[in-house]
Amino acid sequence: EAGVTQFPSHSVIEKGQTVTLRCDPISGHDNLYWYRRVMGKEIKFLLHFVKESKQDESGMPNNRFLAERTGGTYSTLKVQPAELEDSGVYFCASSPLGRDNTEAFFGQGTRLTVV
Amino acid sequence: AQSVAQPEDQVNVAEGNPLTVKCTYSVSGNPYLFWYVQYPNRGLQFLLKYITGDNLVKGSYGFEAEFNKSQTSFHLKKPSALVSDSALYFCAVRVPRAGTALIFGKGTTLSVSS
Numbered sequence: 101e102a103g104v105t106q107f108p109s110h111s112v113i114e115k116g117q118t119v120t121l122r123c124d125p126i127s128g129h130d131n132l133y134w135y136r137r138v139m140g141k142e143i144k145f146l147l148h149f150v151k152e153s154k155q156d157e158s159g160m161p162n163n164r165f166l167a168e169r170t171g172g173t174y175s176t177l178k179v180q181p182a183e184l185e186d187s188g189v190y191f192c193a194s195s196p197l198g199r200d201n202t203e204a205f206f207g208q209g210t211r212l213t214v215v
Numbered sequence: 216a217q218s219v220a221q222p223e224d225q226v227n228v229a230e231g232n233p234l235t236v237k238c239t240y241s242v243s244g245n246p247y248l249f250w251y252v253q254y255p256n257r258g259l260q261f262l263l264k265y266i267t268g269d270n271l272v273k274g275s276y277g278f279e280a281e282f283n284k285s286q287t288s289f290h291l292k293k294p295s296a297l298v299s300d301s302a303l304y305f306c307a308v309r310v311p312r313a314g315t316a317l318i319f320g321k322g323t324t325l326s327v328s329s
Contacts, residue, residue, distance in 0.1 A: 104258070133316060142219070143259075143305060143319040156314050191259065200315045201247045201266045206259035 102126070104207035106192050112213045118180040121210045125174070125194030132175050133195075133204060134167060138188040146190075149175060150197065161186075182214045217242040219306050221320035228296045229328050236291040236323045238306030246308040248289040249317065250280055253303040262304075265289060276300070296327045 105124045113119050125132045134146040146165070147157040151172035160167070164183070169175040179186050189211050193204040219240045228234045240246065250262040263274025270282045280291045289306060303324050307317040 106258075131315060135317075135319075140321065142321045143307075143317075145316040145318070148314065148316055156316065159316070193259075195315070200309060200311055201264070203249060203261045203264055204317065205261070206251070208256070208258035 104192055104194050104205050106190075106207035106210050108210060109208065110211045110213075112215060113182055115184055115214055116181045118178065119182055119212060121177045121179075121190050121192075121212070123175045123177070123192030123194075123207060125192070126205055128196065129194035129205070130172070130197040131195040131204070132169060133193040134175070134177055135191040135193065136188050137191065137209075138185075143191065146177075179212070182212075184214050187212055187214045217308075217310065217318055219308055219318050219320040221304075221306055221323045223323050224321075225324045225326060227326045227328065230298050231295050234293050234296045234300070234325065234327070236304050236306075236325060237288070238290060238320060239286070239288045240306075240308050240318075241287065242308055242310050242318065244310055246310050248280075248282060249307040249309070250274065250278070250289075250291050251305045251307060253305065253322075255302070259305065262291070296325075298327045298329050301325055301327045 107122045132149040135143050137143040145159040148155045149169045166178045189209040191209045193206045195204040248265040251259040265272050265282045273279045305322045306320040
């Protein structure tokens with residue numbers, strides 16, 4: 101069974117440009133999460149989808165970040181325009197719907213560098 | 216504010232020695248507790264979790280963790296470290312009925328020398 105996959109693995113963009121990150125969750129997982137880790141800091145929650153609906157987006161830093169999950173399958177996270185402080189590793193995770201004691205499965209992350 | 220603390224940025228142990236990676240938390244209620252590991256150029260991998268019951272939980276790769284409610288701690292342990300255990304370890308909690316997002320610590324780098 102394929103795990104959570106993220107694309108690209110690395111991205112280097114200039115300040116002011118746009119970047120779109122993609123996450124393919126494990127098939128059948130209705131919960132999809134985005135997290136971000138800035139260098140040396142905690143991994144912080146960004147938002148949570150249940151199927152195609154945004155369940156919780158309280159962690160989104162500002163309106164330069166837009167997440168979508170059309171059709172309830174893969175998700176994209178767009179940063180437009182990117183700023184230097186957006187650099188970090190963006191993780192996606194998925195889990196089946198149901199009990200909240202279920203562990204989440206993470207992708208390998210996308211390392212975003214804004215220069 | 217709810218938080219998870221991993222007080223050590225790095226833990227160094229010799230192969231064959233026991234290891235402990237510390238984690239304490241400050242959250243409301245009775246959280247679910249998790250440990251994840253990140254090997255170089257890999258994603259986060261689930262190691263183990265505490266939901267309820269026995270305070271000592273066993274997980275993947277010979278790791279175990281001890282839940283201590285009075286000290287609000289969930290330290291990760293292994294009786295005999297391997298060089299291949301060298302990685303970045305994250306402690307995380309989830310507060311039941313407060314959403315399903317995880318609250319992470321900042322991670323501890325474990326370095327096992329041969």
